[in-house]
Amino acid sequence: MPERARKIVIPSAFHRALRYPLVRRILATMSESPITNRSSHPLSVWIAPLAWVVLLVLGVCFFDSLATVALGVLAACIIACTLAPLMEYIPGPRSSDVAVLGIGLLLGLALAMFALYLPLRRPISDAVERWPQTRVAVDQTLKAWSDRMGLPQTLTVNHLLKGLGDFLAGKGGEALFSRSADVFLGLLLSLTFTLIGSIFLLSEPPERLIKPALRFFAAKHRPALQAVLSELAPRFRRWVLGTLTGMFVVFIASAIGYKIVGVEFAIPLALMAGFAEIVPTVGPATACIVAGLFALATQTTGVAVGVLVVYCGIQAIEAYIILPTIMRGAVNMHPAVTLFSVVLWGKVFGIPGLMLAIPINLTIGTFLEHFRIRPREQLEGRLTAAPDAP
DSSP, X not given: OOHHHHHHHHHHHHHHHTTSHHHHHHHHHHOSSOSSGGGGOTHHHHHHHHHHHHHHHHHHHTHHHHHHHHHHHHHHHHHHHHXXXXXXXXXXXXXXXXXXXXXXXXXHHHHHXXXXXXXXXXXXXXXXXXXXXXXXXXXXXXXXXXHHHTOSSOOOHHHHHHHHHHHHHOTTTTHHHHTHHHHHHHHHHHXXXXXXXXXXXXXXXXXXXXXXXXXXXXXXXXXXHHHHHHHHHHHHHHHHHHHHHHHHHHHHHHHHHHHHHTOTTHHHHHHHHHHHTTSTTXXXXXXXXXXXXXXXXXXXXXXXXXXXXXXXXXXHHIIIIIIIIIITTTTOOOHHHHHHHHHHHHHHXXXXXXXXXXXXHHHHHHHHIIIIIHHHHHHHHHHHHSOOOO
């Protein structure tokens, strides 16, 4: 590097480094003539690192409890962001608006469940009655495959479901399938508390909740935090609408497709495919594998191939119609990133991590966008636009 360039770059880099408090503290402790007045109080240098260490230890010791609360707050915020635009169409004070919205939401859920119960009651009850015979047939097919491949342990339905649950949700994930009633009850309770939390969030204007929270952060970071929260609200809303639309479309399309190809358990398997849409990429693939396995074990290879064709067609509809139309770029992630992040958050947070993998990705990505990517791009733009010093 020429001597003239060194005189320009080195001082500017040194002054940029002095902007960071940690650099000033280190230089102040190493120099006899301190840069800041904090050198006269060496204890203050260690307060911040000690606080971070204490928070880290507490986070490790109480990770499960903190993760449950954090994901509950995230889910409540997602529901509140989705329902917030409806508040504008309800006349009256905010307290009565929230009450009307909560009652309407509960009535809507009850009507939806009742509407699904009428046409699905008979097919699901028939599938439940025939499940013991179907399970024996699937176990026999799996035993034949195990003998043919020379596996040391014979595969069964329980082994597959436990292995799948453990892969998706980490330790204890086998309960995802082996104790489905317990899991359903736990999810129902979590959903109830989340709905109550979202109602409490909607009871106050957003500014009254956000401004006190921003006071915990430095003034220079508050505009970026405000921008993050403003950008996340419509993204969460589009994700919810897109997910619910996808679940409904996948259920209807799967039911029609399975009926056409002749799958015996068409309605229950279609219902599973619809609910699996809440776990992106991994959920639909898992539902397809389960449906294909049942078709292959209880029927013919042609029916199993038909299940795969139905799955591919539905995924094409979702990728080229549902996502661009409903979500409109709110979830603009590469499929590989979605796949590995779903597995990651499932391992870290269990079943709630699987269900909230996309909102977690959206939150982290938005924070990185406003606190890392944009400031760096702005700094690089200023350095490029600035004329060379003489």
